[in-house]
Amino acid sequence: MTGKNRIVTNMAPDAIGPYSQAIEVDGMLYCSGQIPLDPETMEITGTTVEEQTHRVMKNVEGVLKAANCDFGNVIKAMIFLDDMNDFAKVNEVYASYLKEPYPARSAVEVAKLPKGAMVEVEVIAKK
Numbered sequence: 001m002t003g004k005n006r007i008v009t010n011m012a013p014d015a016i017g018p019y020s021q022a023i024e025v026d027g028m029l030y031c032s033g034q035i036p037l038d039p040e041t042m043e044i045t046g047t048t049v050e051e052q053t054h055r056v057m058k059n060v061e062g063v064l065k066a067a068n069c070d071f072g073n074v075i076k077a078m079i080f081l082d083d084m085n086d087f088a089k090v091n092e093v094y095a096s097y098l099k100e101p102y103p104a105r106s107a108v109e110v111a112k113l114p115k116g117a118m119v120e121v122e123v124i125a126k127k
Contacts, residue, residue, distance in 0.1 A: 011062025013037035033122035034059035053093040073125040084109040
């Protein structure tokens with residue numbers, strides 16, 4: 001393995017645990033999951049799943065930018081929902097940030113997300 005570089009940015013929330021916002025290894029970027037925290041206040045923003053998803057995608061975008069990437073570099077995305085009934089709403093917002101060819105993706109419902117978030121997204125990108 002050639003180097004493991006930690007990506008740090010103020011364009012996304014600080015890590016709230018023992019993890020990095022992203023790690024770059026051999027031209028691959030592994031981004032930690034983003035929830036709808038405002039990077040300045042570190043508080044959840046948005047009362048609807050659509051509002052929260054926009055904040056999440058802006059946070060993901062901030063981490064990508066810090067690594068000199070954008071959504072076009074994303075090859076895999078994972079979406080975590082606290083209610084799968086919100087899938088169509090999240091999908092619509094998520095799609096507005098991407099272009100074809102879309103990344104591979106999974107979406108799952110989970111019992112609970114950090115800080116009571118409705119949605120979390122993590123991505124893997126190729127530089």
